[in-house]
Amino acid sequence: MSDIRRSILWVIFGFSLILIWDQWQIYNGNPATFFPGSSAPKASAQAPADSTVPPASRAVTGADHAVPGAEAPAPAIPRTTHTARTDVLALTFDSEGGALVGASILPHAAETGKALRDGQTPLQLLVQDAQRTYVAQTGLIGAAGTELPTHKTPMRLVSGEPVLAEGQDRLTLRFESAPVNGVVLAKTYTLQRGAYDIAVRHEVSNQGTAAVAPQVYLQLVRDGMKAESDTPFYSTFTGPAIYSDAAKYEKVEFEAIDKNKASFQKTASDGYVAMVQHYFASAWLLGQGIERENFVRKVGGLYAAGMLTPLGTVAPGETKTLESRLFVGPQEEKVLELLAPGLELVKDYGWLTILAKPLYWLLEKINGFVSNWGWSIVLLVVLIKAAFYWLNASAYRSMAKMKAINPRIMEMRERLKGNPQQMQQEMMKMYREEKVNPLGGCFPILIQIPVFIALYWVLLSSVEMRNAPWMGWIVDLSSPDPYYILPLVMALTTVFQTALNPLPPDPLQAKLMWMMPVVFSVMFFFFPAGLVLYWITNNVLTIAQQAYINHSMGVPLKFNLPKFK
Known part of the structure; x- marks a missing residue:
């Protein structure tokens, strides 16, 4: 039963990435998935x-x-x-x-x-x-x-x-x-x-x-x-x-x-x-x-x-x-x-306009105080993470519990690998005893996905980012980082964040858990610097909150790396 739930989790995660890609294709002139046009005279x-x-x-x-x-x-x-x-x-x-x-x-x-x-x-x-x-x-x-x-x-x-x-x-x-x-x-x-x-x-x-x-x-x-x-x-x-x-x-x-x-x-x-x-x-x-x-x-x-x-x-x-x-x-x-x-x-936010417009309004208000669109992006992500703090905390506490019992699950899987039915029964018993919900860390994060997709469209569509500097070598938030420094930082923070999460018991799912974020990070090497900056800020705040909750629950800071064979 746990494997099925894990599979569902990663299918949802993969679908989220596909959803983002599909929206790019819609803007690129390919047939729309969510708003199909009908033939007309x-x-x-x-x-x-x-x-x-x-x-x-x-x-x-x-x-x-x-x-x-x-x-x-x-x-x-x-x-x-x-x-x-x-x-x-x-x-x-x-x-x-x-x-x-x-x-x-x-x-x-x-x-x-x-x-x-x-x-x-x-x-x-x-x-x-x-x-x-x-x-x-x-x-x-x-x-x-x-x-x-x-x-x-x-x-x-x-x-x-x-x-x-x-x-x-x-x-x-x-x-x-x-x-x-x-x-x-x-x-x-x-x-x-x-x-x-x-x-x-x-x-x-x-x-x-x-x-x-x-x-x-x-x-x-x-x-x-x-x-x-x-x-x-x-x-x-x-x-x-x-x-x-x-x-x-x-x-x-x-x-x-x-x-x-x-x-x-x-x-x-x-x-x-x-x-x-x-x-x-x-x-x-x-x-x-x-x-x-x-x-x-x-x-x-x-x-x-x-x-x-x-x-x-x-x-x-x-x-x-x-x-x-x-x-x-x-x-x-x-x-x-x-x-x-x-x-x-004409400034098209796609199907999440109802979320994107207030996010742009807030971004513009922040820029009115700091007069720098780069720092405005950083501060906006901080405010969004603060708004979702308790929701995220619930998810990270669930992940921390899963991480704490993960060695016992791995030992039990190895011990009972010849008896799948008993293994599922023992696993469910362990979840009940430890009061762990395997999907507890999934749903709070899924609720936030529309907000961050809407923010992605705000940053991609706003002409204010064009030729807008941030700091140092970033002189245009609408263009890729010329030295690929931000994409490298983004890739490292993504890997670090993934390593803090508990590994799925299934080795194949564990490898998938690592491959998808890495592939996603590679794409960001070609993205505008403003989008990469927003994602880095989100990663850093997520790592900080997750590490803090793990520490408060007595879960040691340990990186979970899959075995690639």
Whole structure:
């Protein structure tokens, strides 16, 4: 009976490790285990290849793909780019469609693993070059047979300053198209100091003789490349995400788009459409109550996600406007919460968000006092261990009792190895006499596993760790230790902690008890330093508490090493 219980214990332990690994795979774009997506029909905004389809169904296209059947007017306006700069953003606009084709996040350096300093190349989130495509586009689509200005239509910059001046809080750029079937589209981008959200106003003027009923599309188009911070050992989600009050936060895997099996809320009157990657995101935001049709599709080798909203009938001589916002920036939770309902969910904590959010809140509060994210991690783990002290003490007392009687169990197993039934009876008798529960040290620890998995996601997802120093050689908590000192310390503390635990009576289980932590430690050589620091702190506190309880119960400090043959 004891062997069965021991087997159950190690199966649970192994499953816990598998659970962590499975969540990495979910973020890496592999099929989800806990939140499987179902097949769904294609979004109605998707454009079939048939050129006979009405323009309203086929105007939304990729970055360099012309609208099928809709030839843009001759480029009387020469194609060029325009730049604008605030204290946090450096943007590049293309005169073709007035699209945003470049965005650098100035407070974040392009390189990781180094100390953040002045003069470093900033991280470029939006980009359009020979290697990468990640852009924000907008335009109009009309009724069947009516061509209107799109993101391929030449536009002229009619007003705007390139740099936010000293003492200035707002910067505005206005692009206007030439008339297309009598319709002029004007886009006005308004940037504010310290803000990553850009106000985007679309003005549609009907200079023709017939009424039009255009729809405005807002889309993000990008390639399928992962963020550079991803590794084979830990990976976060990259791809489109759609939020609505009805369906909440929905991630759409690139693989699902490839197979035309993307499932998401198609119509809504609230929410946003975003492109998400590790630490950073972009999102189109419309006001509450504005009806929109969400779409996700693939165009060539690129992925497009966006929304389509009707502007209503625009009579000759009339102008109608649509207000929207474009967010391009880091996943700073407090900033995202203020911009739009649910936008903070682009910082994805997985299925333990209910635990992760308060842990992040506490981590941020601690950092407000110590002003060092490394020491904040250490102090947070100390507080968590203190909160679970009595629960852990119960588990460690049970382990200490098991360790005290372990020599007698081993002797009895050797003596009665030819009579398994009697051996089980004697073992159960010994447990009753000594008041030992073989699983007593298991359940208190299992209760804490969700908390530490949630903390793992907090540290992995928080952009604040990027280029954040701790001490000495650790100048970036989001990158692996360049000298592997922390992973070595983590491996040693894991081995030390394992040696304090009683060995299972079964030699095979004893070997498994040692192999699994060692394999787990090897993986941490490639993990961000902040994650390794958190695990080291947890190990050290666990060793200290376990050693103290063993001493208080009179159990000698003895390392239990299995015999490998």
